[in-house]
Amino acid sequence: MTSDTPGGARSRGLLSRLRRARSSPRSKARRRLGAAVRLLAALTLAGGAYTVFAPGLQAQDTPQLTTAAQEGKALFDTSCVTCHGRNAQGIEGRGPSLIGVGSASVEFQVGTGRMPLPRQEAQAERKPPVFNDDEIRQLAQYVQELGGGPQLPEGENLHQGADVAEGGRLFRLNCSSCHSFGGGGGALSSGKFAPNLRPANDRQIYAAMLTGPQNMPVFGDNQLRPDQKADIIAYVQETLAKDRDPGGLNLGRLGPSTEGVAIFLVGIVALVFASLWIAGKS
Ligand code: HEC
Numbered sequence: 001m002t003s004d005t006p007g008g009a010r011s012r013g014l015l016s017r018l019r020r021a022r023s024s025p026r027s028k029a030r031r032r033l034g035a036a037v038r039l040l041a042a043l044t045l046a047g048g049a050y051t052v053f054a055p056g057l058q059a060q061d062t063p064q065l066t067t068a069a070q071e072g073k074a075l076f077d078t079s080c081v082t083c084h085g086r087n088a089q090g091i092e093g094r095g096p097s098l099i100g101v102g103s104a105s106v107e108f109q110v111g112t113g114r115m116p117l118p119r120q121e122a123q124a125e126r127k128p129p130v131f132n133d134d135e136i137r138q139l140a141q142y143v144q145e146l147g148g149g150p151q152l153p154e155g156e157n158l159h160q161g162a163d164v165a166e167g168g169r170l171f172r173l174n175c176s177s178c179h180s181f182g183g184g185g186g187a188l189s190s191g192k193f194a195p196n197l198r199p200a201n202d203r204q205i206y207a208a209m210l211t212g213p214q215n216m217p218v219f220g221d222n223q224l225r226p227d228q229k230a231d232i233i234a235y236v237q238e239t240l241a242k243d244r245d246p247g248g249l250n251l252g253r254l255g256p257s258t259e260g261v262a263i264f265l266v267g268i269v270a271l272v273f274a275s276l277w278i279a280g281k282s
Pocket residue numbers: 076079080081082083084094095096097098101105106109110115116117118119120123124139211213214
């Protein structure tokens with residue numbers, strides 16, 4: 001019993017210490033939990049206030065598009081994403097980025113039926129367009145609003161009042177090396193070719209010069225001023241496309257080699273007959 005009392009006191013002391021020890025971590029945990037809840041509430045409040053007071057911040061991810069561009073995006077998302085990517089940023093090995101190519105390039109590529117490309121080939125070819133004029137304008141607007149770039153002037157006729165003769169001079173200087181003197185086109189290296197210019201309308205000729213598709217060089221406004229572009233369009237449309245041949249017989253418009261062959265054949269035949277005639281006389 002003697003050892004009971006102090007033992008009892010010690011055990012009671014121990015008990016109360018234990019209780020204190022047990023209760024203190026519990027209250028600490030409760031305090032920590034309270035702090036966490038309060039922090040969460042504060043964060044939620046701050047986040048809520050942020051979204052309420054800063055609604056424009058979303059615009060950085062998805063730029064605000066005009067109605068036409070939104071319609072264009074819808075068309076793009078069904079017909080072009082597979083090769084050009086979600087936001088036209090391009091897909092390695094499938095299609096290039098369209099950021100900065102401008103509405104002129106889209107109008108040219110889609111308007112001449114080159115895009116949407118049915119399959120990978122050496123060169124996209126001219127085909128009947130898949131989209132109508134309104135849809136083409138919407139697609140072009142979408143790409144324009146995504147990344148800017150060259151744009152065409154307004155209107156269908158881009159060569160009103162232009163100088164056809166000057167256009168002919170500029171054409172022979174800048175275009176005939178690939179498209180031939182008559183604009184009939186010609187072969188380039190590696191299965192590529194410069195196409196016949198007759199099917200192209202004013203806007204497409206302008207766009208080709210402005211954007212330089214594939215192997216064609218870009219003729220920016222400092223290489224060919226807008227009025228010089230108009231002169232070239234006038235020459236292509238008024239002289240070449242209307243099949244006017246100011247020089248007489250066109251010989252299939254194949255250029256100087258055909259002319260050489262023609263004069264050679266005609267000349268040889270004439271000489272043979274002349275010598276036969278002379279021989280017959282003597
Ligand atoms: C099968 C894949 C494919 C599809 C589908 C496709 N493209 Fe392309 N696109 C290409 C490739 C490859 C090129 C580059 C080679 C070329 O110009 O022929 C290109 C080039 C272009 C260019 C020229 C870019 C420049 O540098 O000027 C434009 C504009 C374009 N595509 C628009 C479109 C639009 C708009 C659509 C949807 C209507 C579309 N493409 C659908 C593969 C594709």
